[in-house]
Amino acid sequence: MTSVGVVGLGDMGSGIARNLIANGFETWGRDLIADRHRAFGEMGGQMAASTAEVGRNAQYVFVMVMKGTEAHEVILGEGGLAETMAPGGTILLTSTIKPAEARTIGDGLRGSGLHLIDSPVSGGYPGAQGGTLTLMAAASDNVLGDAKPVMEAVSSSIHHVGTAPGDGQVVKACLQSLIGSIFSATFEAAALAAKAGVPGQVILDVFSTSSAGSGITNNALEKIIDRQFEGTGSHINTMHKDLTISMALGEELGVPLHTAAAAMQIFHAGRTRHPEGDNWVATRVIEEIVGAELHRDAAKVTR
Structure with a gap:
């Protein structure tokens, strides 16, 4: 079974997690707000004690946090995904951040063996909860092809808008x-x-x-x-x-x-x-x- 992670379980991340679970993916999640974390567990998700635990258990991880600094910490910080995901894994940066911040994250992942899909979303709360988000995805054809089943679980429209980090943003x-x-x-x-x-x-x-x-x-x-x-x-x-x-x-x-x-x-x-x-x-x-x-x-x- 493909294992997927979601870091950030607010209005948008909780919807992504719900649809991953509904589509049969083992889904690991983490949020700093206890009520969100608890609700994720109640919907059938695997509750991780840290971002590191998400990284160790997931082949694909959606990062749905509010700010670029938060995305940087989740991905490149101590105990972050860059340190804990197995080589070959893919990070889906679905947060909306500055293009320059996405490029910095992409630079930081060089040599890690991990792939980055810069893919902010549109559709708001209804789209996230209903699994009908629009994805603006930037990555190579091969990386997007491998991640397609995971992305289709949360989206009704996937647009390949570029190949480099920042293009989606x-x-x-x-x-x-x-x-x-x-x-x-x-x-x-x-x-x-x-x-x-x-x-x-x-x-x-x-x-x-x-x-x-x-x-x-x-x-x-x-x-x-x-x-x-x-x-x-x-x-x-x-x-x-x-x-x-x-x-x-x-x-x-x-x-x-x-x-x-x-x-x-x-x-x-x-x-x-x-x-x-x-x-x-x-x-x-x-x-x-x-x-x-x-x-x-x-x-x-x-x-």
């Missing part, structure tokens, strides 16, 4: 600049409708059947008009971090990102005002300014 940064901009435009449109007195259901019906409708827009509007601003699996910290990466890449390459920059500020305001909220909570900041809220059945004047 570059594509993800471009994608997030677009997604963040769509989100922020949706938040503004929702606040505009609220101030004008239009019911949320009307806005959702029109937007979702127009050329502007999309999974991103429709889902955000659903959350806004039902006032679901926390616990939906899309914490605002993640998009804020991702937009920071997009903006940094634009700065590095000299590319003006006017719309993404505006989105970055909207998410920054949302995270500052409502730090425990999910992406859609940024709408509340705009609503607080204009004195109106968008609800499913009606717009509500708050002052």
Whole structure:
């Protein structure tokens, strides 16, 4: 039986682990948060006491942590995967980090006998839990071919976007600049409708059947008009971090990102005002300014 590991069992990593288990892979997992670790065990995973134990037992390991520094520590730190995985093993870097950080990790793995697939993901919490993530994978054809069964267990769309570490992260940064901009435009449109007195259901019906409708827009509007601003699996910290990466890449390459920059500020305001909220909570900041809220059945004047 192929053994697979997952380091980082939050909203995304727990979904990856769930689908690996469901597809018959012996799955080892590790998370520093006890509740996440316990939930992983309850779903049938092998609970590792350390990253090193994951590395010793797994042929493939997904790294789904929040920051580049965390990914570096998991992979190249003391007792990390580079030290404990058997030669020939493959690390799937599914975290979203800076391209330069992925390149540094790739450089650090040279001579280790391990393979690295730089493959950030898209699809959010529903995609992770449902096994329908989009993977932006960068590695050689041979490495991707060997890992295909493992990747197909968690993904419905695998794109070969490059061969070098960092290539996947570059594509993800471009994608997030677009997604963040769509989100922020949706938040503004929702606040505009609220101030004008239009019911949320009307806005959702029109937007979702127009050329502007999309999974991103429709889902955000659903959350806004039902006032679901926390616990939906899309914490605002993640998009804020991702937009920071997009903006940094634009700065590095000299590319003006006017719309993404505006989105970055909207998410920054949302995270500052409502730090425990999910992406859609940024709408509340705009609503607080204009004195109106968008609800499913009606717009509500708050002052």
